Amino acid sequence: MSIGIDYMKIMREEARLIILRALAEQVNESLSSSMLEPVLANFGINQERPWVHQQIEYLETMGAVVVVSAGTVKIASLTDLGRRHVDRQSAIEGVKRPSRVGA
Numbered sequence: 001m002s003i004g005i006d007y008m009k010i011m012r013e014e015a016r017l018i019i020l021r022a023l024a025e026q027v028n029e030s031l032s033s034s035m036l037e038p039v040l041a042n043f044g045i046n047q048e049r050p051w052v053h054q055q056i057e058y059l060e061t062m063g064a065v066v067v068v069s070a071g072t073v074k075i076a077s078l079t080d081l082g083r084r085h086v087d088r089q090s091a092i093e094g095v096k097r098p099s100r101v102g103a
Contacts, residue, residue, distance in 0.1 A: 016059055033073045
């Protein structure tokens with residue numbers, strides 16, 4: 001019996017939030033996809049680089065990041081909209097909503 005939970009959708013939304021938070025923690029608000037792979041793995045999301053690229057590309061489509069290709073990696077930089085999502089000042093469809101501070 002299936003309870004109808006789309007775990008892949010939940011994982012993608014969670015990964016996108018983790019990516020935005022990781023970018024927000026950087027002084028220059030940028031990271032490469034190769035640097036994001038181990039960050040995601042720390043949260044139990046063990047995916048290959050093409051999957052990480054798909055999440056970065058989704059965030060770019062939604063206006064949360066700007067992306068520059070550098071060889072086989074993508075470098076994502078946080079936009080104002082991405083920062084506002086992390087700070088709970090706006091919501092981006094397809095990206096998990098951050099928890100309230102202290103929650």
